[in-house]
Amino acid sequence: MISFTSYPLQLDDESFYGSRQHHPDAAEDIDMDLDDEQELFEAGGSKNLTYPGEPLTSSHAYMRGHGTYVNDEEVIASVAGTIERVNKLVTVRAIRTRYNPEVGDLVVGRITEVQPRRWKVDANSRQDAVLMLSSVNLPGGVQRRKLESDELQMRNFFEEGDLLVAEVQAFFSDGAMSLHTRSLKYGKLRNGQLVTIPPILVRRLKSHFITLPCGVDLILGLNGYIWVSKHVKESDQEGEEGFDAEAVYSNQNDRIDELTRVAISRVTNIIRVLASHFVPLTDTLLLEAYEWAVDQEDGAKDLLQDDVGDLLVAMITTRRQ
Incomplete structure (x- = not known):
């Protein structure tokens, strides 16, 4: 089980973390003017986590957002997490929370159930995601129609327990996200190990496919699932002609050397x-x-x-x- 401790981090321009610590003798000195509050958020505190019930700022200077509430003209944290400020809006991102998906996000998931013409996928969200049969690459070309024979062979592509990387395509009326793997860089995962971390620690990058010089590939899923695997050379062919169904949907891991x-x-x-x-x-x-x-x-x-x-x-x- 992963434990969390507050450790001083260097702030950057893209993210904001801050917190307040109060001296007992100065507990009554709560009301700050706008300039003092601005300095508080820009400078940050000596810790990066806030706890439920901790006063953050004056409700006159800032608006409360998710993870906060107002009491006695103060914005109070309602969850344990990190403070974020966008203009005059103060929010607290909870440490322990389910992944909140957005269209276009790259996620790593695990097949939990095979249903008619669809798969259910655990993507660390509030409910299982859905991968439709029409949203995957099948032998014979990406754009061909899915036949009844394809539906009978669904377990040849994905079965319970398989790991995959996919992209969030849309959302159903009940809020469940629809995934797709209609790209050669998406699909079943092999030759590696899964690591689970809080989704809040995975930042949005230009590319979530990372190759380290040590011969290791990383897939940073925005849902907090990270895949660490043996480096695989990219195919020179990215069209339908380069699609090898046996290799893409194989359950057999390659040989991995000791190094x-x-x-x-x-x-x-x-x-x-x-x-x-x-x-x-x-x-x-x-x-x-x-x-x-x-x-x-x-x-x-x-x-x-x-x-x-x-x-x-x-x-x-x-x-x-």
Whole structure:
């Protein structure tokens, strides 16, 4: 189980985290003017997490958003999480929450049920996602019509327990998200390991497909599911002619050499350590962390020791300052 601790992080322009700490002698000095509140949010506090019931700011200067409520002219946090401010709107993003999908998001999921002409997918959301038979690549071309014979062979493509990467296509009337894998970069996942972290720690990047120099591929699902696998060379053919159904829907893992296995384990443990210290993941941060771990010449499992993990996070925090 992943535990969360507040650890000082360097702020950047794209995200905002801050919190207030009150001295007992100054508890009555709550009312601040607008300039003081502005400095509070821009400078940030000495910690990055807020707890339920903690006063955040004056309700006169800011509007309350999700995760907050107003009491005695103050905006109060109603959940444990990180503070975010957009103009005059203050919100708290909960640490432990289900993934809130948006159209175009890349997600990693697990097949939970095979139904007529569709699959149910666990995507760490409030309800299972749906992958329609018409939304996957099938042998014979992407655009061909799905026949009754395809419906009878659905378990040859995906069955219960299979992992896949897909894109959020739309939403049904009940709020369930509809997925699609109509691209050669989407589909069944093999040759790797799944890591689960809070969705709040996965930032929106230009590309969520990352290749590290150590021969490891990463898929950062915005739903908090991260796939760490052996590097696979991209096919030169991206059209329908390059579609190999047997390879795409195969359940057989490739042979993975010992060095690649160690690299996968090291990257996996790095992600677990960063998540336990509530550090948002980016491609550059993961690369820096891996290079540091290799320089230490420790085993992959040593990263899970408290002292080594603390040193790793301290190094990341120092470089980001």
